Amino acid sequence: MYLSGIKLFAFAFALLPLQAQNPIGGFESHPAGAKATAVTYLFPEQITIPADKPSPVDLHFKVAQGLHVNSHTPRTEDLIPTTLSFPDSAAVRLAKADFPPGADYAFAISPSEKLSVYTGEFIVHAEFIAAKGEHLVEAKLRYQACTSDTCMPPHTIPVAIDVIAK
């Protein structure tokens, strides 16, 4: 009985790493049924800032692997820029949003036509002004994503931040 218990323990211990291994590789987990988006808002989910004063907040986003989105300042007018918008609210205002410069990108078949894009992680340096109290801000990031061959329609994701102003 004692030996059987040890064998069972050894079997379970050997099984654990196999079960835990992801056969496909790492990828951001999404709630069941949710469609993956090209851009994910990473953090912060909650901030504490002084009330009624412009306060710097760095908003972190991640573009899914294999995709790019136009930067805030694409090279031509007809391309859709990445933008951040705040709901009309007296409680929390977006005083400033500095987007990073885009990186050069060209489609393989047309290397001379450079685009200005974000890939991987990018940070928007924002400034919030909040009235005293706790506020849930539901900002929005609009972007237009492409792969190396195709483009997808513009899309907007929610950027939810719990703002505590003291």
Next chain:
Amino acid sequence: MVVIAVVVFVLGLLTLAGWANWQNRTQAAARLQAQQAQAVLVADDNSGSLHMSSPLVGKPAPAFTLTNVKGEKVSLADYKGKAVQINFWATWCAPCKIETPWLVELEKQYAPKGFEILAVSVDDLDKDDKTQLAKDIAGIAKGAQNLHIDYPVLIDGDSIGKPYGDVDVFPTSFFINRKGTIVAASFGLTSKDDLEANIRKALGEEK
């Protein structure tokens, strides 16, 4: 007592392993969903060109009537007896801008043989605001003019996206033969040669 403790510990480990397995399956499902959302393309033949197969190939092209940028109604049925390429594009689509000059050339080259291209714009239209709608249409017309498109440019492509298989990556083209059957589809930026091969297939000139 020790045996009971070991058994409880092992059961705990098995539960943990089961939970880890469920987590991994959830992540794998999410990854598959993401791949679909991103329309990842794969090379599927010796040409090395990128394709996604369409279940519409071999079937009759879904009928539609749309409006062109001049406000005129255009139906697919108007092109009965011709080979037609339906090209879903948008003014904001960078690969479409690379592809369009090829299409302009190919349309000129093959039009005498009975080939037509219908550019179907999927640019957003604000149908609730007439002033904005007029601006939206003018923007599409300007975009088409900048690309020297001289074949029909139709608007409100989203309204026919569903029968064409929920078109959500651009550029996307369907090639229709003279009998109205879809003979090929291309998703994403391929090459002028690939486009020409599909046009020839639609014209029944396949090598």
